Amino acid sequence: MTMSKKKQKLSVTLLIAALVGVLVLTSVSAFGWIGNSGNSGSGGASDPAASADEPSKAQKNALLALARRDAKDPYAMGKTDAPVVMIEYADFQCSFCGKFARDTKPELVKKYVDEGVLRIEWRQFPIFGKESETAALAGYAAGQQGKFWDFHDVAYGEERRKNSGAFAQDKVEAMAREAGVPDLDRFVKDMKSEDARTAVNKDTGEGYNLGVSSTPAFLVNGQPVLGAQPAEVFTSAIEQARKAAAE
Template identity: 45%
Template sequence: MSGSRRDNVGKDLIFLGGLVVVAVALILYLVMDADTDVAGPTAGAAPTSISASPDERATESGVAPVERRQEGDPFALGDPDAPVAMVMFSDYRCPFCAKFSRDTQPELVERFVENGTLRIEWRDFPIFGEESKLAARAGRAAAEQGRFWEFNEAVYAASPDRAKADLSEDALIGFAERAGVADIDRFVAGMRGTEFDNAIDADLAQGNRIGVPSTPAFLINNDPVLGAQPTDEFVRAINEALNS
């Protein structure tokens, strides 16, 4: 092998090694930060009461929980007092978020949400450009009319398997109509305006604070699950959280 080729191979190995180190560091950061900043009681501490209000849980553990557990939250599915809470950070353009929505979420709802075991909470994490932010506004405009999850499902049902979704204004209006949003003019005004930006930015800030590296990312009782893992992995994590 020539000296030039050996140099190129060496550079490639160093580059690949660097990618592995970065990936491991991101995962460790998420795990460690979730445990220290938002995970609740430290190891060996008494478990937090699942019937406590968010403010009470924050007082008992010393830190604010990642989940909100707000009654009537349009961005949540399930009982606020469910023993297991799954917070998911998602982008409407993310093909792997769409895969989770289509393949895994319906089964988790049927198996765990409907019987009161699991609560699912959505967080906007629009990281793929202006169309992601536009879609996040559109989701909240649909939520104003009580059609958030229907809109969410309509967007993801039409998403490509691998590429990022094309979410123009016209496409989002079509999804709103498909989701049964009654007042489209009001929906469009919300989608084009900035009234939801503070809430969207708050979701982004929460995700960045705990080290979310990309979408989709999940915290199941504050234990991280990254990516659109197989459904069985979510079932395992939920059962583990339930029995811990």
């Protein structure tokens, strides 16, 4: 077993153990959920180690409760009553998040979201510095005009070097224009609003309470999947969750 896999196994074990606390406390204390990100350098799509050990029923129920299932949520796609909800914690500067967005998400949308099986809920988790925060606020602002996923696709349309100016204010405004955000003045105003900061902090706090420390990180009906894994890993997790939901 490689050191990366050992670390993932350890972190997954810690995740399962620590989540017991959510049944007693209001949140899970941070304990270091090691995923696959450009920051950690531990894996990514080339590393087959992906899904966690199966949580207990009580632990999974605690994680299932994180799904918002809000019909008005502009940062989610898919039916609110879909049997499977996948929560994604991601950073717009994360290269592995971009790989997932370009290579895997479209396949999952076509196969599961469009068929009413899967709902994807996005959580802003900016961890790579100021430009990540700017991009997260821009994503929020685009969503206020119903254009979050269009902005998402533009932002991840190509790999961009971290903190190189690719997500500076003028660049995210250009992305919003390309994404078809209709009112750019409102977009900038929404980016700078207290509501935007509060929403991003809420998502980030949720992730940190779970112990998320790298991106992308996913919960598929309470089952952790770590990193931009191959499509078959997500397909397997979704099928298992779909089957369990039907029981």
